[in-house]
Amino acid sequence: MRKLRFLFQEPGLIEAIASDPDIPMSETGLDTPGYRSLWVADLMVDYDPRTSRPYAFMSSSFEKTYPLVIWALKFHMDDELFDVPQASLTAIPLHEAFSWAYAHFILEDQLPIPQPDGPSEPRSLTRQVLRYAAAVAEGIEGTIKGQRSPTTFLRLSHLYNT
Amino acid sequence: MREPSPSEEYITVIDNKGRERVQRVEYVVLEVRGEKVYVTADGLAYAEDSLVAKGQNYLIEKLGRLSGILAHPDIVIWDPVEALGDTLIYYKRLYIAALRRHKLVAAIVKARRGTKFFYNLHVQESGKVKGLPIVPPSEIQVWYIAPQVKRRQFGL
Numbered sequence: 001m002r003k004l005r006f007l008f009q010e011p012g013l014i015e016a017i018a019s020d021p022d023i024p025m026s027e028t029g030l031d032t033p034g035y036r037s038l039w040v041a042d043l044m045v046d047y048d049p050r051t052s053r054p055y056a057f058m059s060s061s062f063e064k065t066y067p068l069v070i071w072a073l074k075f076h077m078d079d080e081l082f083d084v085p086q087a088s089l090t091a092i093p094l095h096e097a098f099s100w101a102y103a104h105f106i107l108e109d110q111l112p113i114p115q116p117d118g119p120s121e122p123r124s125l126t127r128q129v130l131r132y133a134a135a136v137a138e139g140i141e142g143t144i145k146g147q148r149s150p151t152t153f154l155r156l157s158h159l160y161n162t
Numbered sequence: 163m164r165e166p167s168p169s170e171e172y173i174t175v176i177d178n179k180g181r182e183r184v185q186r187v188e189y190v191v192l193e194v195r196g197e198k199v200y201v202t203a204d205g206l207a208y209a210e211d212s213l214v215a216k217g218q219n220y221l222i223e224k225l226g227r228l229s230g231i232l233a234h235p236d237i238v239i240w241d242p243v244e245a246l247g248d249t250l251i252y253y254k255r256l257y258i259a260a261l262r263r264h265k266l267v268a269a270i271v272k273a274r275r276g277t278k279f280f281y282n283l284h285v286q287e288s289g290k291v292k293g294l295p296i297v298p299p300s301e302i303q304v305w306y307i308a309p310q311v312k313r314r315q316f317g318l
Contacts, residue, residue, distance in 0.1 A: 005215060007208065007211055007212050007215060009204070009205075009208040009281070009282070010175060010177040010183060011175075011176070011177050013208070013270075013281060013282055015212055015215075015216075017212075017215045017216055025217045026217070028220070028260050028261065029217050029218055029219050029220045029260060029261075030216065030217035030218060031261050031263075032216070032218070032285060033285075033287050033288075034265065034266060034284070034285035034286045034287040034288065035268075035284055035285065035286055035287060035292075036286070036287040036290055036294075037290075037292060037293055037294060037295075037296050037297075039296070040296060041242055041243050041292070041293040041296040041297050042243040044292065046216070046285070055216075056216050058284070060241070060243070060249070060270060060281070060282065061241070061243050061244055061249075064243075065243060108179075
């Protein structure tokens with residue numbers, strides 16, 4: 001299983017880099033294609049040429065675009081699980097890892113402790129973060145340029161619950 | 163590129179909770195339009211950590227030559243995700259000796275309260291600026307383009 005490491009810089013630059021302990025880094029370095037926007041404008045992805053798998057993910061305005069970034073990861077990259085040692089999380093999908101990163105780096109661990117949504121449902125950081133986004137969006141006037149309106153955040157949150 | 167004057171040795175960056183964060187300036191670059199860009203220790207440290215983690219150590223030496231990227235870019239756009247005036251992205255095609263090939267490199271510069279500071283450096287896919295193809299090319303604002311460069315070389 002690949003390990004995910006997050007890097008963060010104020011106010012909202014976040015990168016997640018996936019590494020496979022079974023594939024050592026070459027001495028000359030990785031000759032990657034470079035970042036490109038994928039699914040949403042602020043989610044940039046680079047590929048490991050040795051495996052042709054995405055290995056670096058960047059959002060440079062994550063404090064604003066996290067609902068879309070997290071939703072895109074849930075929708076398009078839900079097929080691989082990662083260990084995140086810096087969060088002491090194991091075998092989680094990418095959207096859960098980014099939800100942890102949002103709660104940790106942006107909210108500085110101030111997100112209310114997630115509770116299980118039901119007796120048979122595991123607790124989901126993504127659900128918590130999208131609910132938070134919806135609650136915040138209700139108080140926002142205007143939109144984020146090139147992204148979605150608060151109404152869309154609400155829809156994303158509600159859609160997650162269906 | 164020059165050393166910061168005594169009044170420029172530190173800049174204040176507002177974080178996402180509105181708090182003031184003081185950052186030490188390593189050097190000052192005059193970018194292509196003659197505006198000052200402060201290159202801070204925090205910005206350089208982040209970019210270096212990021213490049214090492216991604217296995218792109220060959221770009222670290224370019225961090226010492228940011229002035230070449232910022233003063234002589236191929237194209238500069240406003241980040242299409244941000245409000246106009248918030249973030250500029252400087253793109254320049256550079257020869258990477260370790261790889262024996264050219265790469266498109268992007269240097270991100272944030273502006274806060276009239277102060278521009280270096281934010282990150284990364285490899286960008288050739289022929290596509292940030293946002294493409296999600297954002298229509300007509301919605302991407304070009305801030306500068308070098309005389310010999312065509313917009314279509316960057317997907318615009």
